[in-house]
Every structure is written in structure tokens, then in C-alpha cells.
Amino acid sequence: MNYKNLFVGLQKITHPETILTTITFPVGAALKKIDSSNFECAELSAVNACLSGATPIIFPDGRVMACIGPVIELNNNHPLLLGNLNSESFEEIIESAGR
Numbered sequence: 001m002n003y004k005n006l007f008v009g010l011q012k013i014t015h016p017e018t019i020l021t022t023i024t025f026p027v028g029a030a031l032k033k034i035d036s037s038n039f040e041c042a043e044l045s046a047v048n049a050c051l052s053g054a055t056p057i058i059f060p061d062g063r064v065m066a067c068i069g070p071v072i073e074l075n076n077n078h079p080l081l082l083g084n085l086n087s088e089s090f091e092e093i094i095e096s097a098g099r
Contacts, residue, residue, distance in 0.1 A: 006060075013090060056082060058090075063085075064085065064090070064093050065080055065082060082097045
């Protein structure tokens with residue numbers, strides 16, 4: 001699943017104004033290999049501890065996470081790993097997460 005297909009799919013179940021996209025900042029090897037001079041940074045800092053805590057994060061491999069950061073490598077059954085779009089619908093994942 002690529003970004004454009006994911007975006008089109010999300011527009012079918014929610015208003016486009018509610019979909020926020022962002023780029024991640026390079027760290028590690030990416031810091032050395034990617035030219036980030038064209039990236040735009042927000043002028044204001046985050047108003048809460050985790051900007052991603054209120055919205056699910058969807059990765060290109062289909063994983064849907066409730067948070068980002070150290071938990072990004074989770075591949076097992078963990079409460080912050082909500083599901084995977086390759087095996088269930090977004091609606092099912094969100095409904096299950098609300099339980």
C-alpha cells in the first residue's frame with residue numbers, strides 16, 4: 001500500500017480535512033543520506049507530550065499504531081499496536097481499539 005492509495009482510502013471513510021499528513025525527520029543513517037534542506041519545520045512546539053497520541057499512525061506496511069517513537073518496532077500483540085490494514089479494515093481496527 002502506498003501513500004496515495006492510503007490517502008484515497010481514508011477519504012472514503014472520513015472528511016479530507018481530518019486527515020493530517022507529515023514527514024518524519026531524518027535520524028541515524030538517514031540524517032547523512034537525505035537532503036533535508038527542503039523540509040519545512042513548524043514554528044510552534046507541540047502542545048502535549050505526544051502529538052500522535054490522539055490519532056492513529058498508519059505505516060506503509062499496513063501497521064496502525066496508537067503512538068510513535070520507541071514503539072515503532074513493535075511486531076507483537078501490544079496495546080499500542082492497534083492492527084494491520086493487510087488483515088483487517090480500518091473501521092475494524094478503530095472499533096477494536098475503542099474497547
